[in-house]
Structures are given as structure tokens and as C-alpha cells.
Amino acid sequence: MSPIEILFTRAKLADGSLKDIGVSGGRIISIEPSSAEAPLAESVDLGGALVVPGFVEGHIHLDTSFFGDAWIPHKPCTNGFDVHERVAFQAQNMAQAAPMDVRARNQLDLCIANGSTQMRSHVMVDGSVGLKSLETVLAVREEYRDHIDIQLVAFPQSGILKSPGTPQLMDEAISMGADLVGGLDPASFDRDLEGHLDVVFGVAEKHGVDVDIHLHDGGTLGLFTIEQICARTRALSMQGHVAISHAYGLGDLGGDAAKRAAETIAASDVSIMTNAPGHHAFPPVALLRASGVTVFSGSDNIRDSWWPYGDGDMLGRAMMIGYRSGFYTDDELKAAFDIVTDSGAKALRLEGYGLKIGAKADFVTLKAEHVPEAVVAIPKERSVYKAGRLVARNGAVIRA
Ligand SMILES: [Zn+2]
Numbered sequence: 001m002s003p004i005e006i007l008f009t010r011a012k013l014a015d016g017s018l019k020d021i022g023v024s025g026g027r028i029i030s031i032e033p034s035s036a037e038a039p040l041a042e043s044v045d046l047g048g049a050l051v052v053p054g055f056v057e058g059h060i061h062l063d064t065s066f067f068g069d070a071w072i073p074h075k076p077c078t079n080g081f082d083v084h085e086r087v088a089f090q091a092q093n094m095a096q097a098a099p100m101d102v103r104a105r106n107q108l109d110l111c112i113a114n115g116s117t118q119m120r121s122h123v124m125v126d127g128s129v130g131l132k133s134l135e136t137v138l139a140v141r142e143e144y145r146d147h148i149d150i151q152l153v154a155f156p157q158s159g160i161l162k163s164p165g166t167p168q169l170m171d172e173a174i175s176m177g178a179d180l181v182g183g184l185d186p187a188s189f190d191r192d193l194e195g196h197l198d199v200v201f202g203v204a205e206k207h208g209v210d211v212d213i214h215l216h217d218g219g220t221l222g223l224f225t226i227e228q229i230c231a232r233t234r235a236l237s238m239q240g241h242v243a244i245s246h247a248y249g250l251g252d253l254g255g256d257a258a259k260r261a262a263e264t265i266a267a268s269d270v271s272i273m274t275n276a277p278g279h280h281a282f283p284p285v286a287l288l289r290a291s292g293v294t295v296f297s298g299s300d301n302i303r304d305s306w307w308p309y310g311d312g313d314m315l316g317r318a319m320m321i322g323y324r325s326g327f328y329t330d331d332e333l334k335a336a337f338d339i340v341t342d343s344g345a346k347a348l349r350l351e352g353y354g355l356k357i358g359a360k361a362d363f364v365t366l367k368a369e370h371v372p373e374a375v376v377a378i379p380k381e382r383s384v385y386k387a388g389r390l391v392a393r394n395g396a397v398i399r400a
Pocket of ligand 1: 059060061122214245300301
């Protein structure tokens with residue numbers, strides 16, 4: 001066994017025990033009861049702070065946020081929520097915003113300072129922007145490789161069939177370094193559910209990559225789309241490799257229909273991402289989890305053309321999920337926390353996640369008695385460690 005390089009002493013784990021965590025080569029190599037003896041290795045005294053795994057920011061848009069840039073007032077849609085119109089507003093706003101790399105860094109700093117050590121970002125790839133946004137975000141990802149692990153989704157924001165050249169661009173995006181294939185409301189946006197899914201799953205199958213589809217469609221259209229995505233997932237043996245983001249339609253279903261949908265999703269091992277959005281119906285988190293569905297979360301939009309909210313704090317997001325889901329008991333609050341940590345890691349298929357021997361030494365210290373209190377109190381005083389190295393403290397990112 002390699003010797004301990006850094007020993008983190010007096011770490012309070014979720015079970016209340018006080019432990020010393022030994023780290024070597026960026027990984028956890030020992031977790032032992034805290035000892036009163038002076039440590040032999042280089043040590044960091046965590047002082048009994050609650051130590052939890054780094055948060056999983058499972059759905060964000062690094063290319064479209066205006067966080068840290070000039071405030072851009074939100075413009076409402078002409079006749080209620082309309083994805084096409086919002087995409088048009090976004091194009092207008094992006095034309096007058098600060099350069100994309102500057103905005104992406106602003107947003108990454110915000111997320112890292114709040115404790116996210118793992119992220120999945122969607123990046124626009126379509127006939128309007130081509131591969132330019134992806135090139136920019138790929139370069140920024142490289143800059144931040146010691147601070148956060150980032151998966152990128154080739155996201156067809158302008159549709160796949162409606163935006164000429166997009167199927168080829170999605171294919172090239174994966175060759176360039178995007179990790180997943182995205183999609184967007186196959187039926188309502190492209191008005192061709194199967195045609196849209198043919199491209200998404202075709203590119204995924206060709207390159208052997210995972211899928212994460214934005215689905216805002218509600219009601220029976222939303223449910224039908226979910227059923228078709230699940231059927232494809234099973235037909236291609238892609239269980240565990242497909243996610244549906246938002247899936248608002250699940251929130252429109254009544255008791256039995258919701259239960260049947262949850263069973264279909266669980267049987268297909270498709271993950272559901274929800275950010276517990278403000279005024280939308282959203283997936284029944286407790287029912288999905290009880291049925292065996294992996295539910296994960298993300299900030300989604302932060303100060304962009306879609307809404308002005310978002311602070312990049314996944315602990316706050318856990319609170320929001322719990323608040324909107326009516327979670328009160330300790331077990332329910334722990335479930336909300338699980339969504340932004342372990343379940344997020346499962347949905348993203350992260351290697352070496354968690355506070356265990358062999359895992360990456362990615363963790364956050366919190367001023368809280370235990371996890372349920374952390375979820376409701378959202379303490380802002382935090383230290384964030386990536387591969388055993390301090391990368392942020394109390395809201396500020398630390399650079400080597
Ligand atoms: Zn999104």
C-alpha cells in the first residue's frame with residue numbers, strides 16, 4: 001500500500017462518526033477512527049466539520065449563462081411558454097453578451113466554490129452555431145481539469161431535423177470530444193418523434209456513448225415520448241446509459257398512470273433529471289425513487305435567456321427538491337441529498353465517486369450537525385477538495 005500523502009483528521013461522516021481520511025495520488029486510501037496521536041503524514045485538521053462527497057452538478061449550460069456578465073432582463077414569451085421563441089431570444093441575447101469562454105469560467109467558478117466536483121453540461125451543437133460553442137467549452141474544460149470533472153453533451157438547441165446539417169454536426173461533436181448525445185422535445189420541436197430519436201440513438205450507437213435528452217413536453221405527449229425513449233433504450237441494451245432531463249410530463253400524471261410510467265422507466269434503467277423548476281409540474285421524485293428510478297439534478301439555466309434564477313449551489317438545489325416534493329423527515333431530506341450526490345454519480349456513471357477507499361478524494365466540508373440539517377440550512381461556509389487538494393474556500397476558487 002502506498003504511504004499516506006495527506007491525512008485529513010477529524011472528519012465527521014454522515015453517520016456521525018469522527019474519522020481520519022488518508023489520501024494518496026488523489027485517492028482515498030484509508031478511513032480510520034480519529035486518533036488522539038499526532039499524525040505522521042502532512043495533515044489537515046477538519047475540526048469535526050461534516051464531510052460529504054463533492055456535489056454532482058448533473059445538468060447545466062456552460063455556453064448560455066450570463067452569470068458575472070451584465071444583467072439581461074428576462075423577456076416573457078408572447079403567448080405562454082414557447083421553446084422556439086425562447087431559443088430565438090437566446091440567440092439575440094448571446095449576440096450582445098461577453099465572450100463565451102469568459103462566461104463559462106464565471107459559471108464554473110460559481111459551481112466549484114459551492115462544492116460541485118463533477119458536472120454534466122449541455123453545449124449547443126446545431127445549424128446556427130455549428131461546433132463553435134463546443135470548441136470553446138472543450139478548451140475551458142481543459143483549463144479546469146484539476147478543479148472539476150466535466151461531461152459534455154452535444155445539445156441540438158435548434159432541433160435536429162429542423163436545423164440543417166445538425167445530424168452530421170452531432171456526429172462530429174462526439175469525435176471532437178463531446179461525451180454524450182443530446183436531444184430536444186423530439187415531437188413538439190422537430191414534429192417527428194421517431195426521426196429525431198433515430199439520429200440521437202444512431203449517433204450514440206455508432207460512437208458507444210450515452211444519451212441525455214431535454215424533454216419539456218407535458219401530458220400524454222410527454223409520456224408517449226418517455227415510453228418511446230425507454231423502448232429504444234431496451235431495444236439497444238442501453239439500460240443505465242440514457243437520461244431524460246426535465247420530463248415535466250411525469251408531473252401531470254395521476255396515481256396509477258404515474259406508477260406505471262415509473263415502472264417502465266425503472267425497467268429501462270433510464271435516469272430522470274429534475275431541477276425542481278419554479279412553476280412547472282415536475283416528476284414525482286419520491287414515487288420514482290421508490291420504483292427504483294435514478295433521479296439526479298442540476299442547476300440547469302443560471303441567469304440566462306430562460307430564467308433569471310440559479311446560484312450553482314447543489315446543496316440549495318437539494319433543499320429546493322425537498323421543499324417542492326414535501327420532504328420533511330430525516331430520511332426524506334437524506335433522499336434529497338442523495339439526488340445531488342450518489343444518485344447523480346450513478347446517473348453520470350462516475351468512476352471513483354464517494355467517501356470510500358479507492359474513490360477520488362473529492363469532498364466538501366460543511367458547518368452542519370448532519371446531512372438533514374445541511375439540506376435545510378444550506379450553510380455557505382465550505383471548503384472544497386478535489387483529488388485531495390483545496391480548490392475553493394468560502395465562495396472563492398483557489399488556483400495552484
Ligand atoms: Zn437544460
